[in-house]
Amino acid sequence: MTETVDTGRTRRHGPIAGVRARVLTALSGDPDGTPPWVRELAEGDDAGFFPEDGAAWVVHGGMGTMVAGIRALLMQALHPGALAGVHDWSRYREDPIGRLSGTVRWVICLTYGSRAQAERETARVGRFHRRVNGTYRATDGEERTYSATDPDLVEWVHLAFTDAFLSCHQTWGGEIPGGADAYVDEWATAGTLMRVTDPPRSEAELRRRRDDFLVRGILRRDERVDDVVRFLRRPPFRGSRSMSLAYRVLFASAVATIPRRYRALLGLRRSPLPVVTATRLVLAIVERALDDGPRSQDFARERLRRLEASAPLG
Template sequence: MTSSPPVPAPIARLRAKLLTALAGDPTGMAPYVRAIAEGEDGGYFVENGPAWTVHAGMGTLVAGIRALLLQALHPGALAGVHDWSRYREDPIGRLTGTVRWVITLTYGSRTQADAETARVGRFHQRVRGTYVGGDGDARGYTAEDRDLVRWVHIAFTDAFLRSHQAYGGPIPGGADAYVADWATAGRLMRLPDPPLTEAALRAELEGFLDRGELRRDERVDDVVRFLRKPPFTGLMGVAYRVLFAAAVATFPPRVRKMLGVRRSWLPVKTTTRLILRITERALGSGPRAQDMARLRLRRLGL
C-alpha cells in the first residue's frame, strides 16, 4: 500500500487556520461538531436539502463577509455589534461563534439545535443600548427586537443565497426552496413570518432600503475598513482579500454605494473560484459536520 504524499507545509498551516476560524478547532472537529453525530432525531433540515447544500458549499466563505457588511447598514444591528462584540480584539472568536450556530442548526438534531438557539438567546437577553436611527432620532434597542431579528435574518439569507448563486452549484428546488428552508432558522429565533420565496426576500430587503432604516455613518466606515483588511497574514490574507472583493461584487450598485465600496478591477469570479478550489483542497477530505449528521441519520435508520 502506498502512502499519501505529504501535505506542503504552507497548505497545512492554511488548513489549520481555516479550520480554527470555521469550526473553532484546527482539526475541524470541535466538540460541538462531534456532537452532531449524537441525538435521537433527524434535525430541522433534510439531508442534501437546500440548507444542507448551500451551507456545505465553499461560497459560505464569501457569504460570511457579505452578511457582516450588509448587517452593518442597520444602525441598531451595528450598535449591538459595536457595543457588545469583541470583533476587533477577537475576529476569529466572533466568526466561530456564528459558524457554530449555523452548523448546529443546519446539521444537528433538533435537541442540539434548540440548545444552541437557547445559548444564543441567553446572550441576546443582555444586549441592549441606544442608537441613532436613519431618521436621526435616538432609539433604544435590544437584540431581541423583532425588527432587528428580521433584518439579521434577511441579511443572512440574502448573503448565503447570493453568494451560492454566484460561486456555488445548483440548489435543490432552487432559490425559493432555500429561502423557505432557512425560514425555519428565523422561526427558531422567534421571527413569526420570515420570507418564504426569493421574491419576498428581495422585497423585504428593498423595503428596508426604501424606508430609510439603513444608513452609512462613521461606524459603518469603520466596519468596512476592518472587514476589508482584518489581521490575517500570508496565504490566508491573500485569499481573504479576494473573498472580500467577491462579496462586494455580489451587491447591487445601490448597496455598494451605501457601503462606500467599489467592485474590484480584478476578474473577480474567476479568481474567487480559483481561491475556493485551493481552499477546498486545503481543507481536505476529512470528516465534516454533514458527515457527522449522516452518522446520526444512519444510526437512526433515517
C-alpha cells in the first residue's frame, strides 16, 4: 500500500542526497526516512487525532523542530526528577541517535498516524515509563522518590515540549492555522494521552504553568544539569564535520530562544553571533534535502485519501 506514495519529486544525487540520508538516519534510524512505523502512517481506518494541515501538522512538519528538540531537552533537564530519570535510565550517551529517533517516532505517530497507531505508540512509551523510578535530591536538599509517571514530571515534560516547539516555530516557521492557542489546544491531546492532568489550552496558560515551576523553586542547576548541557552542546557526530558544524548553530539558536531566567539557570549565555539568521540558512538546506523524497505527511495523506474514497456518498 505505502509503495503508492507519489510526491512528484525527482530524487537528486550528491551532497543534497547525503544530507538527507544523514538527517533521516538521525531522526528515524533509517537513511530513507521510511522505517516500518513511518510506512504504517498510510494504514489505519480513521483520520487520527489531529486535522490535516491543522496546527499540530504544521508545527511538527516545520523545520523549527530541528531546534525545538534541543531546546526541549535543555529545559526538561532543569527538573531534578525528570533529569534523574534520564540519568538513571536513558542510554542517551551510548546511543544518542537511538534516543532521538525514539522520541521522533512518538511525535510523528501521534501527529500523523491513525488513532490506533498513536495509541499503540503511547502504550509503547508508557510501558518503558512504568519501569523508570528511583530517587533524587530536590532543591530543598531532601531525597525524594520519583517515577516517570508522576503527575509533576509528566506535566513538566509536556510543558517544556509544547513551549519549545511553539517558540521555535514562531521563530523559524510560518503562520500557524488558528494561531498559537490552536497549537497548544491541539497538542493538549498528546498531554492527555500521556496522563497530564488538565494540560494547558492556550499560549498564555502554557507560559504561566511553565513559569510556575520556576517560581515554586522546583527547577535547579547542579552537576548533572551541567553534564547534560555539555553533552548536548557537542554530541558525537562521527565522520560528519558538516553535521557537527550545523548542529553547533542549531544548539546556539536553541539557547537564544530560551528566556533569560532559564538560560541563567542552565549556565548558558546567548551567542553574540547572528545565530538565528544563520539557522535560517541551515534549515533551508535541510528542508531542501528532505523535500527530495516522501515525508511523514505524504504517508498520512495517503491514508486520508483512501478513507475519503471509501466513505459512503451522501
